[in-house]
Amino acid sequence: MPKLLITGIAGGLGRLVAKMARSRWEVIGVDRDPWPSAPDGVVVHQFDMRKRRFEDVFRTERPEAVVHLAFVRHFRSDPATRHEINVEGTKHLLEHCAEYGVRQLVVVSSSYVYGALANNARYMNEEHPLNASRTFPEIRDLCEVEGLVGTFLWRYPEIATSILRPVNTLGHSVHNAIGNYMKIQMVPTVMGFNPMMQFMHAEDLAEAVNVALEKKVRGVYNVAGPGAVPLKRALEEIGRPYFSIPDTVAHTLINTLFSLGIYRFPPGAIDFIKYPCTISDKRFRQATGFRARHTLAEIFASVAP
Amino acid sequence: MNDVIDLLARLGERLHDASTGLTGFVSDLVAEIDEKVDRIPAELNEYGYDPWGYNPAVLKRFILPVAFLYRYYFRCRTRGLENLPEGRVLLIGNHAGQVAFDGLMVMAACILEAEPPRLSRGMGEYWLGTLPFLSILMDRTGSAVGTRQTGVDMLEHGECVMAFPEGVHGMNKLYSDAYKLMEFGLGFMRLGLQTNTPIVPVSIVGSEEQNPGIANLKGIARLLGMPSFPITLTFPWLGPLGMMPLPVRYHIEFGPPILFEGDPEDEDDVIQGKVDEIKAVLQRQLTKGRENRRSVFF
Known part of the structure; x- marks a missing residue:
């Protein structure tokens, strides 16, 4: 079987991807964190991707395909570290892919790169500018990652490189910003706003x-x-009580807490619970025939208290 | 519950609830609205929302006070709804009257009098999307912030999209310019060409007299982050109450659909030529409508 390297394999999504890929690939993973219950045949190298050993994995294993999931997507760590892991990490990964004959690369970005703006088209396609950096500088690094991968895509036409920009992803085993937000006991929302x-x-x-x-x-x-669905309807379906605070209060509060380092929720993220950031997946469906299996009800049930 | 239902549609809800105990025209109107809104073609998901956030339950509550205005306050006389083609259509109207009652009346006409009932989906100013409550109400009642992509998606989906290409320049014009069409944006024509959509010119007579503009204080508007700040006989002197329109009679006419052909990405000059054609048709319809009315109020 051909070899598949997954970065960030011990994360919730990494594990799911690995388990599914096992039937068609020999799966190798890299992660800072351990995956003690890794299924048989899945080899996990536990170290920091910024280390030299990362290149050794490419040199010795010679993977045919790479799935890049190792991104810091929360704001609890130092911004410099986050930037280093996300941007520098991707840069090194791309260099190794080019040097060691990788044939295929999938990078999982996010629909958040489009930014949540009041005047967004309701279903943005892939040509829409990445406006996140305008209102949400904390995730600018993801836009930079996209820039790097985009350049790589054109420079190495022989490597099948793809960038996926998924919508809000929920699941019992996945820990991300939107999931954490929707698991708060009393979820704060912005008064008078309820985006799809x-x-x-x-x-x-x-x-x-x-x-x-x-x-x-x-x-x-x-x-x-x-x-x-509208955000607040989703919260109702999940069974989480929520309360609404006026926009100005929310911004002042979050700004203060964030700058004091008490609550690592960047003010720019508020826009995502105010304004729409919805995308059209027509191109992916046409290219692959992919259709999501889980209904909204199943998605909500997966994060219900 | 949505905030929007709590606040903006409270009036509608009261009427809706009260009507269960009432006989006569309120309950009749509620029943009529229920029946007609249910027949609006829409693709709703299991939670009752369409892809753009339209929710019939909210529309039913919202449209009740609007229907009151339509039938008993502005006493709208609507003609030409048989001109509304099935499937995708772009309604292009003249904008006036400081507050967009014209849009609401066209919306009510399409629900109450068109057969089958249609949802006319407004393409709103960017500014509206930033307003609390109003932004939600806009979504739930089928409208959206007007961007090209949203318009294309809706039309390709077979929706009825409504736009006022004069924008705030039309709505907040001074009374001295009444029934003079202001400069039209070109976006709607590109939208129509791209999606091969027939355009129905909708002339609205009456809106100009509902709240005549005396001045427009652009400096204050800029300060408040609003597109305009109109001064009328009653606004801002009476506060929000000053936005209340006079009980003029509305005459709405839906003209025959016109299908334009051409390259949506053509030079502005070329697009402008096509826009001018629509503008001329609309201006003729307006003039005829004004000539035919007996008085502003009756």
């Missing part, structure tokens, strides 16, 4: 990654789940 939000199940995203590998797609693709 798209959700997808983590297992569906893992499948989308596998489908991208299988179909050897090349290019940038939005990936979406079964549909959209």
Whole structure:
């Protein structure tokens, strides 16, 4: 079987991707954290991707395909470290891919790179500018990553490189910003705003990654789940009580808490619970035939208290 | 519960609830609205929302006070709804009257009098999307912030999209310019060409007299982050109450659909030529409508 290298394999999504890929690939993983219950045949190298050993894995294992998931997606760590892991980490990974004959690369970015703006088109396609940096500088590094991978995509036409931009991903085993937000006991929301939000199940995203590998797609693709509902309706379905605070109060509060380092929720993230950031996944569906299996009800049940 | 239902649609809800105990025209109107909104073609998901956030339950509550205005306050006389083609259509109207009652009346006409009932989906100013409550209400009642992509998606989906290409320049014009069409944006024509959509010109007579503009203080508007700050006989002197329109009679006419052909990405000059054609049709319809009315109020 051909070899598949997964970075960030011990994360919730990494594990799901690995388990699904096992039947078609010999799976190797890299992660700072251990995966004690890794299934048989999955080899996990536990070290920091910024170390030299990372290159050794490429040199010795010679993977045919790479799935890049090792991104810091929360704001608890030092911004410099986050930037280093996300941007420098990707840069090194791309260099190794080019040098050691990787044939296929899938990078999982996020639909957040489009930014949540009041005047966003309701279903943005892949040509939409990445406006996140305008209102949400904390995730500028993801836009930089996209820039690097985009350049790589054109420079190495022989490597099937794809960037996936999935919508809000929920699942029992996945820990991300939106999941954590929706698991707060009393969820704070912004008064007078209730944007349509798209959700997808983590297992569906893992499948989308596998489908991208299988179909050897090349290019940038939005990936979406079964549909959209207003944020507050989603919270009701999940069974989380919420309360609404006026916009100005929310900004002042979050700004203060964030600058004091008490609550690592960047003020720019507020826009994502105010304004729409919904995407069209037409291109991915046409290229791969992918359809999410989990319904909205199943997605909500997966994070219900 | 949505905030929006709590606040903006409270009036509608009260009427809706009260009507269960009432006989006569309120409950009749509620029943009529229920029946008609249910027949609006829409692709709803299992939670009752369409892809753009439209929710019939909210629309039913919202449209009740609007229907009151339509039938008993502005006493709208609507003609030409048989001109509304099935499937995708772009309604292009003249904008006036400081507050967009014109849009609401066209919306009510399409629900109450069109057969089958249609949801006319407004393409709103960017500014509206930043307003609390109003941004939600706009979504739930089927409208959206007007971007090209949203318009294309809706039309390709077979929706009825409504736009006022004069924008705030039309709505907040001074009374001295009444029924003079301001400069039209070109976006709607590119949208129509790209999606091969027939355009129905909708002339609205009456809106100009509902709240005549005396001045527009652009400096104050900029300060408040609003697109304009109109001065009228009653606004801002009476506060929010000053936005209340006079009980003028509305005459709405839906003209025959016009299908334009051409390259949506053509030079502005070329697009402008096509826009001018629509503008001329609309201006003729307006003039005829004004000539035919007996008085502003009756």
